[in-house]
Amino acid sequence: MPYEKSRFPSGSDQLPSYEIRIRGKLDGRWSSWFNNLTITLTHTSNQSPITILIGSMADQAALRGILCKLWDLNLKLISVRLIEVDDEEGR
Amino acid sequence: MAQRHFLTTKIQIPPLPPKTVQRTRLLESLDRGLQPNIRLTLLSAPAGYGKTTLLSAWIQERGFPAAWLSLDEGDNDPVRFMSYLLAAIESGIPTADLPSYLGEQLSEDEIQQQILIPLINQMGQSPRQTTLVLDDYHWIRSQTVHDRMSYLLDHLPPQAHLLIATRADPPLPITRLRGRGQLNELRMEDLRFQVQEAEAFLSTFSDLALTSDDVQSLTHRTEGWISGLQMAAASLQGHQDQTAFIRDFSGSHHYIMDYLLDEVLRRQPPHIQTFLLNTSILPRLCGSLCNAVMEEVGEATEPSQRILKNLERANLFIVPLDEQREWYRYHRLFADLLLARLRLKHPEYITALHRRASEWCEDHGLMDEAVQHAILTHDPVFAADLVERAAQETFMRSETMTFLRWVQRLPEEEIRRRPKLGVYRAWSLLLHGAPLSTIEDQLQKSPEETYPPGISLTLQAFIALSRGQMEHGLELTKQALKSLPEDEIYLRDFATFCAAATQIAMGDAEGGVQLLEQTSQTSQRSGNRAATVMILCELGEMRLRQLQVKEAEKLFRQALNIATDQGGKLLPIAGGPLIGLGDVALERYDLASAERLLQEGIQQAERWSLISTLNGHLSMAMLHFVRGDAQALQDSLETLHDLAQRFDASEFDDWIVELFEAGIKVRYGDLEPVRAWVAHRDLEGAPERIPSLYQQDQVVARLYKYELPILARLHIAEGRCEQALKVLMELLSLAERANRPFLQIEAEILKARAFHTMDDSTSSLAALHRALQMAAPVDAVRVFLTEGEEVIQLLQAARSVWDSPELIDFTDRLLGKAGLPISMAPPTTQDLLEPLSPRELEVLHLLPTGLTAEELADELIISVNTARSHLKSIYAKLGVHSRHEAVARATELDLL
Numbered sequence: 001m002p003y004e005k006s007r008f009p010s011g012s013d014q015l016p017s018y019e020i021r022i023r024g025k026l027d028g029r030w031s032s033w034f035n036n037l038t039i040t041l042t043h044t045s046n047q048s049p050i051t052i053l054i055g056s057m058a059d060q061a062a063l064r065g066i067l068c069k070l071w072d073l074n075l076k077l078i079s080v081r082l083i084e085v086d087d088e089e090g091r
Numbered sequence: 092m093a094q095r096h097f098l099t100t101k102i103q104i105p106p107l108p109p110k111t112v113q114r115t116r117l118l119e120s121l122d123r124g125l126q127p128n129i130r131l132t133l134l135s136a137p138a139g140y141g142k143t144t145l146l147s148a149w150i151q152e153r154g155f156p157a158a159w160l161s162l163d164e165g166d167n168d169p170v171r172f173m174s175y176l177l178a179a180i181e182s183g184i185p186t187a188d189l190p191s192y193l194g195e196q197l198s199e200d201e202i203q204q205q206i207l208i209p210l211i212n213q214m215g216q217s218p219r220q221t222t223l224v225l226d227d228y229h230w231i232r233s234q235t236v237h238d239r240m241s242y243l244l245d246h247l248p249p250q251a252h253l254l255i256a257t258r259a260d261p262p263l264p265i266t267r268l269r270g271r272g273q274l275n276e277l278r279m280e281d282l283r284f285q286v287q288e289a290e291a292f293l294s295t296f297s298d299l300a301l302t303s304d305d306v307q308s309l310t311h312r313t314e315g316w317i318s319g320l321q322m323a324a325a326s327l328q329g330h331q332d333q334t335a336f337i338r339d340f341s342g343s344h345h346y347i348m349d350y351l352l353d354e355v356l357r358r359q360p361p362h363i364q365t366f367l368l369n370t371s372i373l374p375r376l377c378g379s380l381c382n383a384v385m386e387e388v389g390e391a392t393e394p395s396q397r398i399l400k401n402l403e404r405a406n407l408f409i410v411p412l413d414e415q416r417e418w419y420r421y422h423r424l425f426a427d428l429l430l431a432r433l434r435l436k437h438p439e440y441i442t443a444l445h446r447r448a449s450e451w452c453e454d455h456g457l458m459d460e461a462v463q464h465a466i467l468t469h470d471p472v473f474a475a476d477l478v479e480r481a482a483q484e485t486f487m488r489s490e491t492m493t494f495l496r497w498v499q500r501l502p503e504e505e506i507r508r509r510p511k512l513g514v515y516r517a518w519s520l521l522l523h524g525a526p527l528s529t530i531e532d533q534l535q536k537s538p539e540e541t542y543p544p545g546i547s548l549t550l551q552a553f554i555a556l557s558r559g560q561m562e563h564g565l566e567l568t569k570q571a572l573k574s575l576p577e578d579e580i581y582l583r584d585f586a587t588f589c590a591a592a593t594q595i596a597m598g599d600a601e602g603g604v605q606l607l608e609q610t611s612q613t614s615q616r617s618g619n620r621a622a623t624v625m626i627l628c629e630l631g632e633m634r635l636r637q638l639q640v641k642e643a644e645k646l647f648r649q650a651l652n653i654a655t656d657q658g659g660k661l662l663p664i665a666g667g668p669l670i671g672l673g674d675v676a677l678e679r680y681d682l683a684s685a686e687r688l689l690q691e692g693i694q695q696a697e698r699w700s701l702i703s704t705l706n707g708h709l710s711m712a713m714l715h716f717v718r719g720d721a722q723a724l725q726d727s728l729e730t731l732h733d734l735a736q737r738f739d740a741s742e743f744d745d746w747i748v749e750l751f752e753a754g755i756k757v758r759y760g761d762l763e764p765v766r767a768w769v770a771h772r773d774l775e776g777a778p779e780r781i782p783s784l785y786q787q788d789q790v791v792a793r794l795y796k797y798e799l800p801i802l803a804r805l806h807i808a809e810g811r812c813e814q815a816l817k818v819l820m821e822l823l824s825l826a827e828r829a830n831r832p833f834l835q836i837e838a839e840i841l842k843a844r845a846f847h848t849m850d851d852s853t854s855s856l857a858a859l860h861r862a863l864q865m866a867a868p869v870d871a872v873r874v875f876l877t878e879g880e881e882v883i884q885l886l887q888a889a890r891s892v893w894d895s896p897e898l899i900d901f902t903d904r905l906l907g908k909a910g911l912p913i914s915m916a917p918p919t920t921q922d923l924l925e926p927l928s929p930r931e932l933e934v935l936h937l938l939p940t941g942l943t944a945e946e947l948a949d950e951l952i953i954s955v956n957t958a959r960s961h962l963k964s965i966y967a968k969l970g971v972h973s974r975h976e977a978v979a980r981a982t983e984l985d986l987l
Contacts, residue, residue: 024344024345024346025343025344025345026346026349027346027349029431030349030431032431032435033427033431033434049344071137071259072137072138072258072423072424072427073346073348073424073427074137074316074318074319074347074348074424
């Protein structure tokens with residue numbers, strides 16, 4: 001029913017984080033466009049640039065939305081990876 | 092009348108831009124799709140590879156008729172998708188004689204039988220080839236739509252060709268088609284510009300003097316992506332050192348569009364840059380709207396309409412939306428980039444821009460767009476002000492679902508500060524089945540002293556009345572009407588409506604009707620469509636209860652007219668009259684029309700008020716019962732219980748559903764639950780002992796007379812006929828007092844059954860005679876036909892006894908109707924190569940009446956064109972050329 005109001009659980013700390021890599025250089029100013037994902041740059045072994053978007057997603061639909069935006073901007077996707085909490089804590 | 096409002100731009104072949112690049116190799120690739128073994132041509136590539144332009148050019152170049160449908164998000168609604176698909180084919184392929192579809196909810200089986208198969212047959216019979224293009228198929232996520240397309244794909248005749256353009260591969264059986272060599276595929280690799288094409292493109296779109304090396308590096312850097320090249324060309328315009336630009340661009344690893352947008356913007360004079368950035372918040376642009384949005388941002392050095400035209404001329408990613416060049420939109424990619432830039436450069440502007448856009452849209456009556464912009468200002472006060480201002484108008488158009496959608500995007504604190512908004516929200520929640528506790532909770536949260544007088548009283552009155560607290564509710568409506576300001580038109584009319592309906596419920600029919608008739612006139616004058624339609628429906632239902640079927644029909648039709656806006660679109664409140672007309676059709680035992688009307692009525696009513704669908708579902712359940720469709724009946728009963736349970740403001744609806752179910756069960760001979768119901772309702776021993784409940788409450792006592800026939804049926808089934816007759820005597824006197832002729836007829840029919848069981852055939856005949864005498868003049872057929880086989884036998888046996896020709900005629904009509912197929916199976920007796928569709932049969936049955944096409948259309952509630960196309964199809968299938976011949980041939984075939 002439309003009167004249910006809760007949308008996302010608040011407190012982004014429990015939300016899953018993803019790392020998305022795309023080919024080419026994307027400016028940090030695109031961050032707000034991609035739901036405030038953090039944008040960093042790196043490059044492959046043969047020096048072609050790679051952009052990395054990292055951040056938490058409310059759910060799979062949010063991830064899908066980001067991927068669609070990349071697709072619509074004709075950006076080339078390299079990889080998508082779920083960042084396990086354990087990864088970050090370095091266990 | 093009930094035709095949907097079509098966006099014709101969706102089914103037009105998009106006009107080609109004045110200049111395009113000739114892509115011969117791709118046109119030839121598309122031609123391959125015309126080979127008879129190819130079932131599907133798939134164009135799959137991201138945005139900006141020229142898919143739409145290529146298809147449009149191909150159709151124009153080859154010059155054959157083609158149907159085109161540009162899909163969007165809304166087409167995930169299978170009903171809408173089907174309507175547009177048929178409209179596209181109808182307009183694209185002029186000779187097509189298509190199955191008609193009025194947007195009714197059909198099962199997938201029926202969609203196949205009634206629409207897809209006739210459509211496929213039609214294409215198969217056509218001597219010419221049929222080309223159907225579906226553009227932007229990536230919007231479709233609905234599995235139902237995919238399934239229908241797969242079905243179509245599997246059964247396409249060789250002369251029909253399907254082309255799908257999409258940004259992502261669709262979940263259709265692509266791999267299978269590819270494996271069998273039935274797929275013609277054009278993918279990104281094929282669609283990207285080759286160097287020669289890029290060269291042609293750049294020289295067509297710009298007066299740039301580029302060396303072939305330049306072109307080669309541009310093509311290489313953009314990888315033949317057309318949007319990228321277009322952007323590059325725009326950046327190069329007026330650039331001093333083109334070769335240097337191309338060198339820098341080629342060496343840059345920046346995202347192409349990002350890099351180029353900077354260049355494009357830098358090329359523009361400052362006022363155009365400002366214009367582009369600031370108008371990027373608009374999904375659609377026109378001169379006047381841009382002027383309003385740009386106000387204060389930049390001095391108006393140039394009128395916006397001219398800027399828009401110049402942008403179009405300069406190929407700056409702007410698309411005209413109409414022939415008059417009034418409305419435009421930016422290329423989506425371009426708008427996205429501009430908006431990202433605006434957010435970065437001037438985030439502080441965005442609120443003000445949306446605010447002005449919202450104000451302009453409100454002034455121009457584009458309320459939904461106004462609210463969208465208002466919400467994007469992130470200024471809750473501004474947005475709430477707008478929604479509050481729009482509340483009354485929106486309710487008068489019965490668009491309560493839209494209102495709920497708006498108000499739910501406002502922050503709770505803001506709604507709480509605005510009692511009026513709170514009441515309207517509570518109201519729409521109530522209409523859509525929210526629990527009463529939620530609603531009372533919300534009402535209490537608003538500070539009482541700030542209530543505008545009378546506003547919450549109206550809602551409280553409605554709740555009290557729903558709960559059956561009639562005196563209290565009536566008192567509240569009177570207080571509300573005393574204190575409501577004059578300009579609260581919607582609430583005033585609604586309060587009056589409640590008062591009148593209550594008066595009627597309490598037995599003062601005359602006073603109530605008078606009040607309703609008065610109010611319907613004032614509400615119509617003040618444009619309160621919702622109230623007018625509600626009143627006309629209430630009056631119509633009263634007429635129906637009194638078996639004045641024609642008068643009821645007239646009122647419902649009048650109401651349906653008022654519930655249709657200028658564009659021919661149905662307002663949600665149209666659900667009421669459609670369900671009413673469905674009841675009229677059911678009363679006449681015209682089951683096909685009844686089903687169609689009820690389905691559409693329920694669908695509309697859901698947008699206005701969930702609880703208002705209850706009547707529609709009751710009638711639908713009755714329809715399933717008379718057709719003997721046990722599964723559908725069971726589903727309907729579940730829906731009814733669910734609805735009644737959800738609407739917890741009143742128990743009345745629960746009782747009505749229980750009553751209805753008991754009536755069905757007793758007819759099926761499933762007596763145990765009926766006995767339980769009798770005990771539960773304290774009906775044991777009636778009529779000598781009046782149930783305790785009814786001694787206290789005269790309104791609830793209204794139900795009593797509807798319960799008695801069920802009690803009588805139970806007694807007859809148990810062989811307690813003496814007791815049944817006592818019940819029926821009581822029923823007769825109650826029905827007469829309340830002016831419910833159909834209950835009187837029902838009582839006489841049941842008496843005939845009881846006497847028959849007692850072997851008293853004289854009394855049985857006499858009762859049947861009285862029933863027929865009352866029923867014949869008003870043509871009340873349903874009440875006989877829902878009584879079961881025994882009554883049909885009684886009618887057959889009694890036919891020879893009657894002396895009046897009217898009674899014999901009427902009895903024959905009843906027996907004729909009783910012979911109608913009671914199952915859902917379509918008639919199979921037709922001796923035709925291609926059987927008539929159920930809809931065509933309906934039209935056929937009206938042919939002997941000599942109605943004109945207009946009258947036929949009116950009778951079946953379809954458009955005149957649809958009626959004509961049915962006639963055409965009937966003639967074709969019967970192999971005749973006139974109505975006279977059609978009737979003769981149909982009679983020969985036993986179709987009439």
